[in-house]
Amino acid sequence: MNYVDEAKKVFDTEIEALNIIRNSLDDSFTHILHTISECKGKVIITGMGKPGHVGRKISATLASLGTPSFFLHPAEALHGDLGMISEDDVVIAISYSGESEEIIRMLSNIKAIGATLIGISGNKDSTLIKYCDCYQVFPNFQEACYLGLAPTSSTTAAIVYGDALAVVASKIYGFNEDNYGLYHPAGSLGKKLFYKVKDIMATDENNATIKSGEKLRSAIIEMGKKGLGVVTIVDRENTILGVITDGDLRRQLENGVNVYGLDVDEIMTQTPTIFDEEIMAVEALQILKQKNISSAPVVDSKNKVVGTIRLQDILNIGIVL
Template sequence: MTNNPSFINSAQRVITMERDAVSVLADRIDESFSQACHILLSCQGRVIVTGMGKSGHIGNKIAATLASTGTPAFFVHPGEASHGDLGMITAGDCVIALSNSGTTAELLTILPLLKLLAVPVIALTGNPESELATSADVHLNVGVSEEACPLNLAPTSSTTVTLVMGDAIAVALLEAKGFTANDFAMSHPGGALGRRLLLKIDSIMHTNDEIPRVELGCTLSKALLEMSGKGLGMTTVIDTAGALAGIFTDGDLRRALDRGIDIHSSPINDIMTRNCRTISPGTMAAEALRIMEDNKISVLVAVDQDNKPVGVIHTHDLLKAGVA
């Protein structure tokens, strides 16, 4: 099939219009935005996001983003709120209400009840003169001059701008709270993200008899037997006290063979890598991966406070665990 120019032109026009609408939004970040963030930061309960139709879909995403970045939040459908779900909102909560027109009947119906609960309302509308905007404690203008829809009817540019404003709020709160990657991981324990942020090397490193070990002074041939037996492409080299003196890897072997070294008589001391990179037990697997990538190495030895090997982790272990 050949490219249809009309499809491409339509897509480019939509992207350009929505990009321009978002760029205008930056000039509207003012004291009202700061006030909204202060209200949300001081909220003792949960942040309730509400909106009808397409605004509701955007509200669901904003609530999910807030919840995953350290601000407890959930979405309440305004229509259902009038039929019992308003009980989900309690004193101490805050409400973010979304409506492009600012006249959504379902939102205006519950507005007096929110006032009775003394629940602060932050309105995101495209009409600063609307009833929702003027009744809210804070109004954030997410209006657009034109929808990307050629009929100027389907919510397109307006929903994009509202979503971006929601992201701006979530990130501003995240930074104000000092939210960290570890905090983020607590909300995302499943899948690759959780493994990458929460998994520690202790769970996947080779320990005890799985650790390749030879002593200083042994021959290269003995080191090769230990390497092949443990299958990690390396062996640790320890001194008489059991502390790590160095490691011997496949790369060291290649360099030794290039020099014509006799594997049966050459001591490991002459060809091993001293002052190798090590890691502590309890380190995050993601940090181990970063060290390996930064130093262009494929294996790390975990040592205790006495510099004795307690584990070995290979990039293959990280790959199997879904971290790399």
């Protein structure tokens, strides 16, 4: 047996099944899509066994793309969780045979509650389909399992069908990157869209600042204490005047300067790179990398120093370019 050839047969069989379903899509899909997009409550997915695993995935995809949704296990539903369903909800029941016992036992209750019932099945004469307000019946295709028994092509088909519903529904809502980031704040895109410099900068006692006129020795102590790689020089009103970086210090020490004799104003950079506190962290990261600097002061709308942003702090929260 050539194992790779056998694996390719599985791919080929499931791809063929997807093509069969793709080419059979008609007004049933449109009807189900509008039922979902016009739902005033939540879209509840249910299924037993393998269809249940598929249902969880479909529900998660719907929710992440703007359709409020959750998965309801049929066995739990029969023991009280039917109370989670309201008349404003849409229930999508997945059963390839359409005769799954746990699914069938809950259908009359779903109808009595008043929720809209959608069925996804491969059997148009099944009990599930007879109860449904609208349904999608998959055409015949071959399971990838060589015994023709284990749900393989059918579960793949249901997942892709659910993806199609979720994606097209999101287009109806006008779902965009900002919406996606709102629902995925821990993801890379969410962080890029919502983290500002002010959310992650070093502030207050953690920030390194020193007043104009102070000795360079004091700046060295402040920089070492805060560990930001830069100290910001400010006036009495906390307005930024310049910065001294650890690179500046190294160069001065290499030149043999008297750290006790120099004022910070004598060696500070008067036109440093600075960031407004409202700038997005991802934009600050891009500028820091372009200018090959590791940190920079942050100011408010009145040019008052409010913090310091470090390249490493941005990377540490998971923002990458």
